[in-house]
Every structure is written in C-alpha cells, then in structure tokens.
Amino acid sequence: MLPTTPVPHPTSKASDFSETFRRAYRWMLLARLAEEKMASLYRAGKITGGVFLGKGQEAISVATGIALRDGDVFAPLIRDQAGRLAFGESLLDFTLTYMGARSGPMRGRDGNVHRGRPREGMLPMISHLGAMVSVVNGILMANRFQGRLGSVGAASLGEGATSTGAFHEALNQAAVEKLPLILVITNNQYSYSTPNSRQFACADLVDKAAGYGVSGHTVDGTDLADCLKLIGNAVECARAGGGPQLVIATSLRLVGHGEHDDSHYVSAHLREMPLGRDCLTVAESRILSESWADKVTLDSWHRDSLHQIEEAVAYSTREAAPDPAQEDWCAYSSRQLSEG
Amino acid sequence: MCLFIPAIIRGLSLPVSFSLHSELLPTLITYLEAIREALAKALNDDPRVYIYGQDVGFFGGAFKATKGLSQRFPGRVIDSPISEDAMVGSAIGASIQGMRPIIEMQFADFSTVGFNQIVNQAATMFWRTGVACPITIRLPCGGTSGSGPFHSQSLEGIYSQYPGLVVLTPATVEDAYSMLLAAVECDDPVIFCEHKYLYYHLKADGLPNEALPIGKARITRAGRDATVVTYSAMLHECLAAAEELAGEGWEIEVIDLRSVKPLDTDTVLASVARTGRVLAVGEAWPWGGVTAEVLARIASEGFNLLDAPPMRLNAKDTPVPFHPNLWGTHRPTAKTIADALRSLLRL
Numbered sequence A: 001m002l003p004t005t006p007v008p009h010p011t012s013k014a015s016d017f018s019e020t021f022r023r024a025y026r027w028m029l030l031a032r033l034a035e036e037k038m039a040s041l042y043r044a045g046k047i048t049g050g051v052f053l054g055k056g057q058e059a060i061s062v063a064t065g066i067a068l069r070d071g072d073v074f075a076p077l078i079r080d081q082a083g084r085l086a087f088g089e090s091l092l093d094f095t096l097t098y099m100g101a102r103s104g105p106m107r108g109r110d111g112n113v114h115r116g117r118p119r120e121g122m123l124p125m126i127s128h129l130g131a132m133v134s135v136v137n138g139i140l141m142a143n144r145f146q147g148r149l150g151s152v153g154a155a156s157l158g159e160g161a162t163s164t165g166a167f168h169e170a171l172n173q174a175a176v177e178k179l180p181l182i183l184v185i186t187n188n189q190y191s192y193s194t195p196n197s198r199q200f201a202c203a204d205l206v207d208k209a210a211g212y213g214v215s216g217h218t219v220d221g222t223d224l225a226d227c228l229k230l231i232g233n234a235v236e237c238a239r240a241g242g243g244p245q246l247v248i249a250t251s252l253r254l255v256g257h258g259e260h261d262d263s264h265y266v267s268a269h270l271r272e273m274p275l276g277r278d279c280l281t282v283a284e285s286r287i288l289s290e291s292w293a294d295k296v297t298l299d300s301w302h303r304d305s306l307h308q309i310e311e312a313v314a315y316s317t318r319e320a321a322p323d324p325a326q327e328d329w330c331a332y333s334s335r336q337l338s339e340g
Numbered sequence B: 001m002c003l004f005i006p007a008i009i010r011g012l013s014l015p016v017s018f019s020l021h022s023e024l025l026p027t028l029i030t031y032l033e034a035i036r037e038a039l040a041k042a043l044n045d046d047p048r049v050y051i052y053g054q055d056v057g058f059f060g061g062a063f064k065a066t067k068g069l070s071q072r073f074p075g076r077v078i079d080s081p082i083s084e085d086a087m088v089g090s091a092i093g094a095s096i097q098g099m100r101p102i103i104e105m106q107f108a109d110f111s112t113v114g115f116n117q118i119v120n121q122a123a124t125m126f127w128r129t130g131v132a133c134p135i136t137i138r139l140p141c142g143g144t145s146g147s148g149p150f151h152s153q154s155l156e157g158i159y160s161q162y163p164g165l166v167v168l169t170p171a172t173v174e175d176a177y178s179m180l181l182a183a184v185e186c187d188d189p190v191i192f193c194e195h196k197y198l199y200y201h202l203k204a205d206g207l208p209n210e211a212l213p214i215g216k217a218r219i220t221r222a223g224r225d226a227t228v229v230t231y232s233a234m235l236h237e238c239l240a241a242a243e244e245l246a247g248e249g250w251e252i253e254v255i256d257l258r259s260v261k262p263l264d265t266d267t268v269l270a271s272v273a274r275t276g277r278v279l280a281v282g283e284a285w286p287w288g289g290v291t292a293e294v295l296a297r298i299a300s301e302g303f304n305l306l307d308a309p310p311m312r313l314n315a316k317d318t319p320v321p322f323h324p325n326l327w328g329t330h331r332p333t334a335k336t337i338a339d340a341l342r343s344l345l346r347l
C-alpha cells in the first residue's frame, strides 16, 4: 500500500552513536525537503489552508521522535515534521493530510499539522496551544492504571505556549502525579511575531522547572549531537521513574510563522548569533568532519529523500478528495445519539 | 436527647430521616445518594472507571457525592489539583487509552476553566480521528439559595451547542442513578448536569432496575390542554404549577426532556399535536439555549399543530443573584410558570 520506502530503521539495534546520528540526520533531511516541497505546492496554490514549517528545529524534533519507542506517546506541534517521521509517522500521512485526501488519517475533516493516530501513540494536536500536554498526562495515568510501566510520553511546545494556563496546569499535574512526561520547549525566540521580551520575564525558561518540582534541562537546539544526548537522557530518566522532565532547547525560527508570513520582524542580530545556525547544515558538517559518511553518500540520501517525497506527493495527488455527499456527517461514536 | 431529633428533622423540612428510622420505615434514597450509588456501581462493575476531581478522595467531594468511595476503591478515586483544564485533558488521554474517567467539577461554573478541553478536544476527537472519547463530566449545576453568580449556573445550553457532546439533565432520583450509569457506558463525552437543589430535597423509594434510553423524554404528567417542556429541577416547579392549574380545571401535560442533547423532538411534537399549546421552561438564561431550541423545532416542524404562539420561560438575563429574595425571582418558579400557563391558555 505504501508507495514510498521510509528511511531504513537500523538493521541491528545499533547503540553506536554515529549510527543514531546518521539516522537522525536522514529524518531531518527528509523532513526539510518534504516541507520545502509542501511550501512550493502552497505557493502554487495547490494546498488548502496554511503550511507551517519546522526549519531550524529539526534537530530537537528528531531527537525527541527518535528517543521514543513502541508504546510511548508523542504529542507533536507545528514544527515537528522530523520528530513525527522518526516516531514512525509515514510520509503519506503528511502528504495526504496536507492535500486533503479522503484516504488520509484525517479524511479531510482536519488538515495539515493536525493529523495523528491516537491509537498508535501519535496525538493529533488541536490548535489551542498547551492543550495536548494534559492529554499525554492522561495516557500516562492510564498506563499506570493498566499496569503498563516503562512507557513515556513526550509533548512539544514553543516558548509562547509556556504562557498558557494549559501549560501550567498540565506540568503541575504531571509533577503531582510524577508522570513520565518529557515536555520539550523549543525557544525559537518568537511566538508568531512576539519576541521573548513580550512573552516571559524570567531569566531562563528552565528556571520554571524548579517551581514545578520537576527536572529541568537546557540544550543548544542547533546541535543535533547535543539534542540526541540530552533528550535521550531525559527520556531514560522519565522511563526509570524520575518524573517529568522539562527540556528547553534554544534555536531560531528560520522561516515565517507559516508560509504566509515573511518574518520581516525577526532581528538581523539574532540571525547572526550561534542560535541562528541551521541545525541541518551543522549536522551535515559534523557527519563530514567525523567521516561518518562521505559527500557521495550524503548526495544519495538527498536524492533518495526527494524520490520518496515525489512518490508520496504523486500518490496523494491522485487520491480522491472528500465527497460531501458520501461524508458521514456524524460526530458521535454512538450513532443513535446523533441528531444528524 | 430524643426530644431534639424530630425538631431537627422538621427544621430541615425533610419528610423522614431514614438513618434514624431505618429499622421501622422503608429506606428513602436522595438524588445525591443515587449519584453516589451509581458511581459505586460503575467503579465496582468496570475496572476501566476511575473518578478524578477536587477533594473527591478521602474527603468525599464538596457535596459528598464520592463519600467513602476512595476507601472502597483504593487508587481509583483521586484528588486532582485545581486544574479544570488539565483534569479534562487528562481524562481525554486516559479515555483514548481505554479508561472510562468520571470527572467531578466542584461546581458547574468552574467547568468553564476546562471549557477548551471539553468543547475543542473531547467533543472533536471522534469526528477528527475515529477514536471515541468516553468520558463523563459531572457538573453540579443550577441555583440554590445564597449561592450567587459563580456557584449557580446552568450551562447545558452552552455545551449542547457543540457537536460531539451528549448533555444529560436528570430531574429524578431514578434518572440520576440510571442516566449516570448510561453516561459512563456511553462511548461519547457526556456532560452530566446534576442539579444541586435536588441533591438533598429529592427522595425516592429505591433505585430503578430499568431505565429509558438516553435521548428519550418522559411524559411525567399527562394532560390535554397545554404542554410544558422542561428538564432538571424545573420539572418539579412545572409539576407544582400543573397541579395548581388542575385546581382551576386545566389538564397540563408535563414533559421531562431528561436529555437535552440529543433532544427528543418526536415526543415533544406528539404532545403538542394533542394539546396545541406549548410552554418551554428552563432555569438557564434566556438567550438561546434549550428552551429556544425546543421552540425553534416546534415552530419549524410543527407550526401547523399550534393553536397559540409557543411560549418560553427562563431565568432573567442577569447573573444569578446571591440574596434569596432576588434569587427566588430570578428563576422561574411554580407561581410564574402557572401565570405563564394561564396566559398561554387564554391566547
């Protein structure tokens, strides 16, 4: 059924860091190129609704997705294409949803970044920022009720979402219940157009961890190696019973809030700073400098990614759009309760 | 000592105290006890059920609906922080993982803090993903004397507006019991509006073995001159009004909607076909809401059945007042309902 070949999962359970790094890099590359393709389709007027890219955040995102395993749950946000792929979402879920195909996981009922498969641990975000965190908490509480131990849940947020009541309630709830939650905040300096100075007043967002009584970690979000190590550790801590882990990753949003936004308000100064580096380029340099792969191999990964994306887009374009006449206009699982 | 007991009972205007006379008289069960019994049965029968809410554990909840349950069902009746958003959000997560959470809001009014999770997350889950979200959210709702603007609200109309939610408004002890059990069994999110005024005032001889399904209204009192459509605590005001009008020779039919979403339009229209006149009564505010929905359906689907313009009676369009004098006038009462019926019958 799947017309694309996903990035190969490791054949052996490689504990080798370079192997993990390469794998993570390939997901990042696939995510970046897939999003670029979606942006060009958007500019060509082929996409209904908005397109939101994770450019500059692939490292922290992929590190989260890759650290999770079967039985874990992931609540990605708008900039998590890389993490979604690493967690196991197919590229087709991405293309079918963006293109509104009836055969996609959301069947045209919801779009773009709002896709998910709750039964498979991939939560479909609602727009309301912060709202997914307590849903992850609930899954973790259910795991405890059901004696399913050793599973964790990760949720992504931007720094802007730390100002919501939902963030506060959920992190406090996770702390009170000592849940294995990894809450990854990517501080990309802007929430839409709002700079950090208008978003929060603490010196460092990680200081919030102490207030909630949870472990706090910071990481350079532009450095894939650091992200893999830190998130890997945080996930293991949570898995081992260490309670919630708050991770603050620093980066810069390298695109507009969505493709409709030219991000003219982003300060040139920030772009020049280390946090303005492109994590994909940094990861690529690392691979070459460590000789974990040569240029020829990198090029073949690039070509392979493009090929997968082309196939997924071509397949999704051919898929039927939802048909209002065939649509089951019923919002109830108990059909007899629907008033139609 | 003994001399004081009847005085205390009279002071509370309770008909009989079963706890004092349980050996001699049949046991009466209150609306609140019926809710507690239903909770206990749900916990007992279904390992997927747990209760989560403020003070529901050892303390037994603000109204004592969960009294004794945390001791009987260790680890399954859990105190939550004061976090209505996270309470509901976590219930949604647990439900998609196979649990059947029951959330107790301390008062319906505070559910607005969890509103986003209820209407945007729980209500949309099945539609968006095909995965059901079986949660029950208990809202102690409605006015009681002295409760004021923030402990008296009736929010069934607001929740009914959202596709994906089931909204139940039991008016009797029996329905409080059987509909709560039906709510827990339901695969969709249920807003269970239990009326605080009925908690202690309303008593029945025992718990029912059978029940009408969700979505079915009940004709509580049959009549042929006019139909009153109501639900929750207003049922009892309407029955008192009907009784008053019976003294004047009128036979009023009283329909208890039981469930406001789904709404049993068929039973309502069939009654209006018999009587030709209708009054919808609700304790909620007048703008929109359940009574407006009832009249809209009658007007659009049964206009030709009407012998007089359909009427509705609601609370006044102000926040719910604190002082008993004001509160007693703010919401419909047997007297104002009887007056409304008299003018409806004159039309």
Ligand SMILES: Cc1ncc(C[n+]2csc(CCOP(=O)(O)OP(=O)(O)O)c2C)c(N)n1
Pocket: A079, A127, A128, A129, A157, A158, A159, A160, A161, A162, A164, A188, A190, A191, A192, A253, A257
């Ligand atoms: C509760 C809520 N308010 C407003 C919005 C509109 N909105 C969508 S994204 C966004 C900015 C988010 O910033 P941040 O959390 O920092 O994440 P980033 O976009 O930077 O990744 C806003 C305001 C929303 N989705 N949810």
